Amino acid sequence: MKTPAAPLLIGDLWGGLAAMLVALPSAIAYGVLAYSGLGPGYAAAGAMAGMLGAAALGVVATLVGRTRGLISAPCAPAAAVIAGMVGSLAAGRLGPPLTAEQILPLLLLTALLAAGLQLVYGAVGGGRLIKFVPFPVVSGYLAAVGLLIAVGQLPRLLGLPAGQTLGAGLLAPDLWRWPAIVIGSTTIVGMVSAPRLTRRVPAAIVGLASGLAAYWLLAVALPELRSLTGNRLVIGPLAASGPLLAGLGERLGGLAHVDLVTVEKALVPAFTLSVLLSIDTLKTGVILDTLTRQRHDSNRALCGQGAGNLAAALIGGMPGSGTLGPSLVNVSSGGRTPLAGVVAGVLVVLSIVALSDLIAWVPLAALAGILLVVSWRMLDVRVLRLLRHPDGRQDFAVIAAVVLVALLVDLIAAAGVGVGLAIWLFLRDQVRGSVIRRRSSLDQVSSTNRRRLTERELLRQHGGEAVVCELQGNLFFGTTDQLLTQLEPDLARCRYLLFDLRRVQSIDYTAAHVFEQIEVRLTERGGQLLFSGLPATLPHHRDMERYLAEMGLVRAGAGVIHPTLDDGLEWLEEQCLAAAGARPEGVDTALGLADMELLQGLTGGLLARLAAVVRTVEVAAGQPVFGHGDDDDELFLVRRGAVRILLPLEPGRRHHLATIGRGDFFGELAFLDRGRRSADAEARTPTELYAVSRERFDQVLADEPELRAEVFVRLARSIADRLRHTDLQLRRLEER
Secondary structure, three states: OOHHHHHHHHHHHHHHHHHHHHHHHHHHHHHHHHHHHHHHHHHHHHHHHHHHHHHHHHHHHHHHOOOOOOOEEEHHHHHHHHHHHHHHHHOOOOOOOOOOOHHHHHHHHHHHHHHHHHHHHOOOHHHHHHHHHOOOHHHHHHHHHHHHHHHHHHHHHHHOOOOHOOOOOHHOOOOOOOOHHHHHHHHHHHHHHHHHOOOOOHHHHHHHHHHHHHHHHHHHHHHHHHOOOOOOOOOOOOOOHHHHHHHHHHHHHHHHHHHHHHHHHHHHHHHHHHHHHHHHHHHHHHHHHHHHHOOOHHHHHHHHHHHHHHHHOOOOOEEEEEEEHHHHEEEEOOOOOOOOHHHHHHHHHHHHHHHHHOOOOOOOHHHHHHHHHHOOOOOOOOHHHHHHHHHHHHHHHHHHHHHHHHHHHHHHHHHHHHHOOOOOOHHHHHHHHEEEEEEOOOOOOOOEEEEEEEHHHOOOOHHHHEEEEEEEEEEEOOHHHHHHHHHHHHHHHOOEEEEEEEEEEEEEEHHHHHHHHHHHHHHHOOOEEEOOOOOOOOOOOOOOHHHHHHHHOOOOOOEEEEEHHHHHHHHHHHHHHHOOOOOOOOOOOOHHHHHHHOOOOOOHHHHHHHHHHOEEEOOOOEEEEEOOOOOOOOOOOOOOOOEEEEEEEEOOOOOEEEEEEEOOOOOOHHHHHHHOOOOOOEEEEOEEEEOOOOHHHHHHHHOOHHHHHHHHHHHHHHHHHHHHHHHHHHHHHHHH
């Protein structure tokens, strides 16, 4: 009887085998590509480096990273970066030209540095941050890698002599070797046609088998193809115990003599390699998450790739990443656990031991055909659609610039140009968009503190002295000058300026300095700079309030911080009312009926009749007056103190609708329709109220229809005024 783990084990074995069959031909091809710049005699060394890299990555990266379904192996970006570095060093573009023996230690140092950087990325949590590399840069880089691979492999497809450039070779058909063209073309046709013929056998295997078949068919008529000696169409003998491993020991020993100049030559390629391989791994991991219905640990995956690349470098293998093709084949073949990756790595080792003699006969033109198909698939022709839209043309310009620099200079320079252009476009977009989300004067907006009619009139007259500015986005050197320019007309006339920072993502020293300039100008006119809605922390975990205090913006007498925008608006209203000579809120004197705004103008006799229907209620601060859903219909008039009207939301949360102060009233809806209470009423301060129920009102004033009608008319006018005011506020909130 099978255990539940048996099907899983069988699936991992089949998945590892299928992944190895896909990864091994590509690893050989990438190794040959990476080492081709060292000279024609290094094709076998490159093939061996590719296989050793696949073996080390398959075992070590899988065991450390533990990402389900992920197969790590040498990849196209790694081959392109290494090939570009080899070409630059051999041609003397990074200093004096170097020989192959001098370049090999640099390649080892570059691989070790890239692996170390990946380990650092994983250790410091870079698994999330590295995903923010702009996609146009990645897309342009991959397109450049594809084009460079194509340019490098076309001479092999044509069978051109070593050292012959593609341009000169294309103009000299007499240098072409038709057997190479036949073998490479057959490989391309086989690889492209494979998905239509079978889905069980990987396309790379079908293509390689097609190329081998074409080679041996030609060998029937061409005897020179049946010998490895002097045969430039095949990889050649893979002497695993010969110069490659001996050279590895020499290169490791040579690292003890590394100087600063050598490190400088390797540092930029290593950084480029580490970023590209990390992005490739994380992208593959995200795709696998959708297939396996798991969520991988991106930081651990980076540590696994770093450890795998470190092991690969130490045994003389190529660096690589989590590769999409082998990983998809692994999952579709039943591989689900990290064991499948280990199986793939072990099978590569067995292939090196058992199949080295056969791999020596792999035609270089067949590998070139495989790489040409890979390079074509790396070119995303959909980016041409970006030219249809003005905004898309900017991204296309980044992609095109990366490709051109890669072709004309090298991949390392292309990476720098791409990131630089992406940063420039980001800064330009930030500067173009305003950091001011909404700007209003106090005569246009108001707090939830429901003011009396006379106070609202004063605020309309003097509200221009206070400006409320809601900010958004990033406050940094690129946006603060624009902010100061837009506020210049307000700074010339206002005394108070309130910045609401709820939607601010970041703030730098330049922005703090601009705030300081504004604060000085306001202080000169006896005004003040205020802040509200400060986020608890900035993205880089710096406390904003403490930062503003360190900048001197919230010292005593300078800036005032309010928890919410409504608190700041209420503070501004009180300052403006005090400056206009209005009686301040919160005095201890209790108002009589005649002082109530709703009842002002009534004759003494009518007020006396009303006094007979009201009762006095005292409520301590924080205590409820009534609650949501209560079945009572009393109308309340505030004699002293203030009451907050709160709308219950989710359990434990309430929204502040309004604050009712001295002389105003609340509870009118239930008084009019005798329905249940729609909100909570809670005393903000020690409060004294007049209360009158609808039933008592109707009973006592049944013989006073004119008085009853007058009260209802005044209630209707007050409600209409409040609705108009609310409508105005909502309209301003919706303004863009």
